[in-house]
Amino acid sequence: MCGMSVVSVVIAAATSLDDRQLLFITVVAVIVFLATSTRGAPRRCRRCRELNRPQAVFCAQCGVRLRSR
Numbered sequence: 552m553c554g555m556s557v558v559s560v561v562i563a564a565a566t567s568l569d570d571r572q573l574l575f576i577t578v579v580a581v582i583v584f585l586a587t588s589t590r591g592a593p594r595r596c597r598r599c600r601e602l603n604r605p606q607a608v609f610c611a612q613c614g615v616r617l618r619s620r
């Protein structure tokens with residue numbers, strides 16, 4: 552429910568913009584997406600299967616040392 556209202560607000564905001572503003576926002580969104588997705592794959596703990604940050608050395612869930620790549 553909450554997510555749907557956020558989506559409708561975003562759509563309402565997007566339709567009130569002109570094409571250049573919409574293009575700018577789309578480009579920024581793609582850049583942010585690429586910047587966050589190329590930082591490396593999340594590291595899954597071999598003991599508890601927790602997904603940890605790519606930079607993580609120890610598992611956030613169980614504290615086991617993650618394998619270095």
Ligand SMILES: [Zn+2]
Nearest residue numbers: 596599610613
């Ligand atoms: Zn773990």
